[in-house]
Amino acid sequence: MEERNETALSEFILLGFSSLGEKQKIFLFLILLLTYLITVMGNVVIIFIVWVDRRLHSPMYFFIVNLSFLEIWFTSVTSPKLMLDLLSISRTISFHGCMAQTFFYFTLGATEFTLLVVMSFDRYVAICCPLQYATIMNQRLCIQLVLGSWLGSFIVISVRMVLISKLRFCGPNVINHFFCDNTPLFLLSCTDTSGVRRADSILSTTIVLSSLCLIMLSYVSIFFSILRIPTTTGRQKAFATCGSHLTALALVYGSCIVLYARPSGSFSLDVNKGVALLNTVLYPFLNPFIYSLRNKTVKLALREAFGRGTKSCEMLLDSYR
Template identity: 45%
Template sequence: MNASAVTEFILVGIPFLYDLHRMFFVTGLFIYVVSILGNGFILVIVAIEPRLQTPMYFFLSNLAFLEICYTTTVVPKLLQTLLQTRTTICFHCCMAQNFFHFTFGGTELLILTVMSFDRYLAICKPLQYPMIMTKNVCIQLSLATWYSSFIVMFFQCLLVWRMSFCASNVVDHFFCDAAPMFSLSCTDTRLSELLGLLSAVVIIILTLIFTIVSYIYIISTIMHIPSAVGRKKAFSTCTSHLTVVSILYGALVVMYVRPTLRSSSRLTRVLAVLNTSLIPMLNPFIYTIRNAEVKAAVRNAIYKKSQLLNEEFFSVSKK
């Protein structure tokens, strides 16, 4: 069976949790809906509130949009595999899912890196910060993350698209990840696996190193702030970002930074579920629950809306 003969793949899903599929479907659907609503809320509140239209929240809204796209490429199909014992996906749909999953994921890591750079400038270079992080610079940085990830993943996924599949069309996963696609190929995948490892090192490890270095400077600067209140306020702007980075990078290093991508263990599959569904849901809560600016913006938006409704009510009453 060659690539031209394959018209669809069969997704196995999570067979070792088959008895719990119904429960996981309800849980997964709830998580997906909350993730879409939570990240959508960030997009709306940043767009309508002038006080949140700063570089930090501009990048946060980019991250929220990415989370919506990232989880949507995988979770709907995951939910289908939890309901059906035999879930199929067309060949081109599988290739598209593979490409967009890694493109959105790579862009997310680059955005998180830009956010750490933004925090570095805001805390370590406060006087130069407004002159450096202008609106045009923010837009250019955002576009650069999308463009860079697209280019890297396009050439990586192009090799996957050109592979021949002759052993089987059964994908031992709940989506078209790299590992099961390599294991199905009857062609030599060493070049693809090498490029996959290089891509993981470049996008995951290098961005992680950049983020760690940024926070070394940030923490050093914070520790030199004489006021305890000032130190607490400065560090509070970074804790949410640090939490997300720690959770996300921990899962990605285990999943993709390894010598061979052919095997997909139970651990990597569980981590993939957490990475594609749970983390996108947690991000809005991590960034908003303890964020005083977001809370104030929400209260302000509610107050404005109530004032508008009151004005409309009184105008109708007078008529």
């Protein structure tokens, strides 16, 4: 009976940003709603334009499409629930809903790191082995790399969830966060979490730092290859092809190292909430702009698609006149 009572917790309360005043909550809700809508529409546009424009049917844009698809779901794991909680008095989430949220958050996050490694490998082959690029980065390998990223992350985070599922929660049930992150969940457990904390810390650090090391190795090789290019124009063009990816890397790894690859207790949970908000909202929002506004081919494809759409609308209106 005692064990049943310890595991009978059916829901959690997400404290979120409850300390804000009502006007501040409404303002934050409107900002988050606008950001979420732009994020979804922007990433959908990237997926659509790559799909319809044959000039963008290359490995680099195939990986960008997968990243855009991932960002839509990554921000959807936390943003809708956060917006709902800002407007409601009850900020509860079921136990199973909480476990599902933390599972998808970390699975999509791990997949993002793996995709960024794959994209850095793609840039390495394009710049360091340009003559063999089409042969190496063939369609079969690209599909295998993407499927491996998704499947590998799913398996690794499933192992993590097995460890978390062994924890028991007997109250209190208030999570000092806007989603079910690992640190506040560990604080609520009524069992010894030292082993799970250690394993989770090792797993998170390994994913973040190992992927970062692989990316750095790729870019060190890229850097030295670019220096060997004889013309200034050629070097500038090579650097430009890596600019978008480097911007994405700075945003993603900067926030995640602060959140998960540092000693526990370095920052308060309130600081964690602010950094996590940037991680789950800001980068998915910036992703379409990073890969479109900094890319001449994408901008040209967008202008042409917009022009065709405008012309089609004008012809449709003329037919009704």
